Amino acid sequence: MLKLIPQPQKIEKISDKTFSFTNIKLGTNDLSVEAQEEFISSCSLPFSKSETIIFKTNTALSDEEYIIETGNEITIFSNSTSGQLYALQTIKQILFQCKDKIPHIRISDKPAYKFRGFMLDAGRYFFSVEDVKKIIIRMVLHKLNVLHLHLTEDQGWRIEIKKYPLLTEKGSIRRKTNFNHKPHSGFYTKQDIKKIVDYAHAFCIKVMPEFDIPGHSRAAIACYNNLTCFPRPLPVADHWGVKHDVLCVGREQTMQFVYDILDEFFEMFPDEYIHIGGDEVPKHRWDLCPACSAKREALGLKTSDELQFWFMNRIKDYCKEHGKQAFMWSWDLEDDSLLDTDLGFTKCDDMDTKDRPFIDTSTKANYIDLPYGYISLKDTADHKVYSGNALGVEAALWTEYVPNMKKADLMSFPRTGCIAETGWNGNCSWDSFKEKLDYYYSYLDRNDIGYAKPNKANPNKLRAKLSILLFERRQLAWEGLHNIFDDKKIEKIAENK
Ligand code: ACM
Ligand code: ZN
Secondary structure, X not given: OOOOOOOOOEEEEEEEEEEOOOOEOEOOOOOOHHHHHHHHHHHOOOEOOOOOEEEEEOOOOOXXXXXXXXXXXXXXXXXXXHHHHHHHHHHHHHHHHHOOOEEEEEEEXXXXXXXXXXXXXXXXXXOOHHHHHHHHHHHHHOOOOEEEEEOEEOOEEOEOOOOOOHHHHOOOXXXXXXXXXXXXXXXXXXXXXXXXHHHHHHOOOEEEEEEEEOOOOHHHHHHOHHHEOOOOOOOOOOOOOOOOOOEOOOOHHHHHHHHHHHHHHHHHOOOOEEEEEXXXXXXXXXXXXXXXXXXXXXXXXXXHHHHHHHHHHHHHHHHHHOOOEEEEEOOOOOOOOOOOOOOEEEEOOOOOOOOOEEEEOOOOOOEOOOOOOOOOHHHHHHOOOOOOEEEEEEEEEOOXXXXXXXXXXXXXXXXXXXXXXXXXXXXXXXXXXXXXXXXXXXXXXXXXXXXXXXXXXXXXXXHHHHHHHHHXXXXXXXXXXXXXXHHHHHHHHHHOO
């Protein structure tokens, strides 16, 4: 039985015959040079004179859909470049698995969800353009199609903005991390971003940038103190943990800053999705801030939470005016009734979001930075997409404790295989996935992708406890205590105003 990840919708046997290919040549197609080269090089078969893979158009097929028929040649039917690309990804797995005994079959396949994402948090740790390209290849192997780049954080600003040069000159440098206590820095120039976007597009992947506001903005505030309610010198954050100094939304100059940044984002990122963060926004400063209070009263709002909803809606509108579908995190959100229904969620838990479009980023299945003791491979495999208006799924790789590609692979795989299967097929389960696990490991090996071995990916009780203990010990940042003292300082300043 053929083992494929993600599982195709339908595999039919045509006859008992088998075929072998000793060399390979692609017929005329619409694929990028990069995508064709990636396929040819991974097949490791010599070139043939005549075409062995033939591309035919079938206008009845939808975007991303394809049909493969094997025989003396392999025929691909599709109606899109992405359909051609995904057919080749399936063929690659068949060639690798069946060697010189390719079965006589027809595969009819299309995705269950149109949004199949992978998030890289490049804020906590910077990942080079070469690393991002590696991630793009990992995505295409799994038929994922949206690269979500988390680019602004408390611990680092990672993208060149012409209008605010300090953001990268200063904001991209962290004196130390709470993981290895070493300085850390890095950012993407405009040219780097173009390289990433072009490379992603070559593999039919869209790029969704994230500008995380109004919280998680300490790196920006470290550069431009006046962005926050009570301006004072603050460094780029070294430590993990929720910061209390957030953007002051009562000041027009902060709003202008946000629009200016978004304008440059719109220039750099042509695809229709944008992420505007919205997670973890303590309201301590807003409650005390004269500008935020004045804004709240002018708008007739009762609480600082309502002020945040107003802010998110307004920024979503600005994105929409520029043709973008905006998303925010539903993390720590209890009630979404004041958020416009066209503001999408990356949905972290099973709240009722009615008709609101969302991407499933379950913290119980898709937060792939969490230790396997919290989210085992089995948990990820058995997760069912939250009910409601789901556009798709996303693997979320936060990087507080992921300093490099080696660790990124270890946390991402094999769990991302299950998320990809859910996104593409609509269904994954541990019962079906475990039958393919040995094959999947061999396919990851073949592609030089690291992973957690079975005893780590589905840890026993002791191993699970240890992985959680290690993780939580590192979580104990001083920030909690620091925040308490800091809050008192700000309260004094506010009293004297
Ligand atoms: C989040 O986990 N802070 C969205
Ligand atoms: Zn304020």
